[in-house]
Amino acid sequence: MRIGNFRIPMMASLLVWLVVWEIVGRLDLIFLIPPVTEIAQAGLRLVQTGSWQNASLITLRSFAVGMALAIAVGVPLGICMGLFKTVDRLMGMWVNMFVSAPLSALVPVLMILFGLGETTVVVTVFLFAVWIIVLDARAGVMQVPRSLFEMGRSYGASGWTLFSKIVLFAALPEILAGIRLGLIRGVKGVVIGQILVSVIGYGELFELFSRNFEMASFWALTIILFAAAMLLSALIEHFEHRIDYYAGARA
Template identity: 50%
Template sequence: MKVFGYQLPAMSSLILWGILWEVVGRLEVTFVLPPLSEVLATLFSIIGTPVFIKALSETAYAFIMGVTASIVIGIPVGILMGKSRFLDELLLPWVNIFLSAPLTALVPVLMVLFGFGMKSIIITTTLFAIWIIILNSRAGVMQIDRSLVEMAQSFGASPIDAFLKIYFWAALPEILGGVRIGVIRAVKGVIIGQLLISIV
């Protein structure tokens, strides 16, 4: 962070936002933003309590299940899209739509379809994470060096052997990049899902 041409330490912006939060909270501009000091004091007071542990375990469960579903479904779908032109043309527009759409607006629909419990939160988490995993898996397969494909064919490798021993590993960096971004988006998804369901 730079101020008037001077480089400030990396934590400076975080400290400034904390000070601003505290000031706005003390001025009581809005009731939804209490002072940061009170928020931290309340946080430390509830850590370790049965209510906190129960809420944390529920959040962790929804997050892990959502990320797992995103990976288990997203990577194979992305790989199939990268290998099949028909599937790519069929699914790519929908993947792009859901990736760019405001998924928060879909949470009320999920509540109606799946209820107000854990299932809706897990599905919300999955929807936030899965699309970028699909796109990156697709991109990883589509950018595999053609020479690797020709080498596998020249050695008579079966499609399964070629995929498991060559294609998957060549596409792995892109796949892992998608998983990393998907995990970040899943954090947002599980928080939004729990917030909206708790309001209802």
């Protein structure tokens, strides 16, 4: 962003909002919004507690297992939908339905099926993440130019060689984009699942802080989650940039 001849860093907007937040907190206008400095101090105290460390391990484990399952199922299913019209017709309606459905409403049903434990959170992460991964993998495969298939066949490439050397690499930008979006949705899934279960991980801490009106700790935990989601997204985006030449080669 530029003002006249001066280039304003993007972080300037964040700093402005932090200053405004600090002023509002200091004026004690809204009980739910403590000063930023108080939130930072609460965050430093929070990360040193055993309860936060234990909750973080549970949350990371639930998130990692759910995302691993989402990627293991979503990428192959999306590729199959892109390659085979029969699979696309069979699964397309369900995938589009779950992408647009309010998945939070399914968590109580999952609690009945899997109980008030970590399994429910893992399944919630999976359901939040897998559908967008499927759609992006499908889109990546469907955008591979037919000319690449014809070129591979003209050189005598087998079906597996066409898939592993052409389709997979050509679709990789969209596959990584889907995984990045799935990671963000997975973070939402793990938080929503744990909050509704309210007995494990960060959900237990959110329940504890809100019940005791510890708003500084509540906001500190929220900011930690936001920062983790942004770092995960930035990491996948870094890999996306490294393979952008595949997308350029398809044009």
